[in-house]
Amino acid sequence: MPKYAKEQPVGFKNAVERIAIVGAGGTIGSRIVAALLETGKHKVTALSRKDSSNKLPEGVLVAPVDYDDEATIVAALKDQQFLIITMAPTAPRDTHSKLVQAAAKAGVPYVMPNSYGGDIDNIKLGEETMLGPVGKAHTDEIERLGMQWITVCCGFWYDYSLAGGEARFGFDFDKRSLTLYDDGNTKNSTSTLSQVGRAVAKVLSLKELPEDESDQSLTLSEFLHKGVYVKSFVVSQKDMFESVKRVTGTTDADWTVTHETTKKRYEDGLAQVRSGNMAGFSKMLYARTFYPDEANDVSAKAQNELLGLPEESLDESTKVGIDMLKDLQRRVERMAS
Secondary structure (H helix, E strand, O other): OOOOHHHOOOOOOOOOOEEEEEOOOOOOHHHHHHHHHHHOOOEEEEEEEOOOOOOOOOOOEEEEEOOOOHHHHHHHHOOOOEEEEOOOOOOOOOHHHHHHHHHHHHOOOEEEOOOEEOOOOOHHHHHHHOHHHHHHHHHHHHHHOOOEEEEEEOOEEHHHHHHOOOOOOOEEOOOOEEEEEOOOOOOEEEEOHHHHHHHHHHHHOOEOOOOOOOOOOOEHHHHOOEEEEOOOEEEOHHHHHHHHHHHHOOOHHHOEEEEEOHHHHHHHHHHHHHOOOOOHHHHHHHHHHOOOOOOOOOHHHOOHHHHOOOOOOHHHHHHHHHHOHHHHHHHHHHHHO
């Protein structure tokens, strides 16, 4: 049965005002926080380990937690309306479940799980990239504990993936080399980190529920147990290469370009993962999503217009990605040490 704001108890405010986020200083978390703060509609609380060195923007409240002490997480989530989870793949595997269980005990009604990627309805792609079963386990647990979820289907993060090394979009900027998957013409849905942040902020700034039966305005309740579909660009590697050359002032002669089949890259990366070498995961993931006949193009489902998201410039976003290079390289060095 549909719920309406008019049916809620006295004092009910039809808005999501109190939002907790895990990973507020991270790659996607920082963009979501910035977009939420920009709306001026939300009180944002960052759950942070006591020893964390992340610097958070002014205006973010900090709640120190100990992931080995559930009571600290429950206390941090008390009275929060929405929990957003963003975590690095290096986080301990049980952290997500610890957060969700604590959220249920704290009475948080809504959770955005740590799943920012492809089309959740594409079961085959999810299974072959290994992300689908993990995402489904997250949402199943949220439902089992009596909460509701909204996830984000945004494709690859364009700027992050461009700067993230040869295993992602094929670019090695230090060597000025590019590995094209197959012929380099397969197009994929991608979203900039900022566009994902804006999309999340737009959804969480909607009314929570329709006021009554006659209220036809867009509400957060319409996104429950679904993906928010977002895109910035639907581009091939060759499209990206043309943009990179424009931004860097280079030509074909400045680059070494090689080709490799997506199927071989996928199988090589998968073999690495199965042998316990997670360095193969990005290679496997990106190669599989660039299969010519089964690419991840969510543009037909994209809700950019519905959410009032802006059009973006490919070249400006390419420049943002290239500017991220040093930061990502430092991060890899920190993880290696």
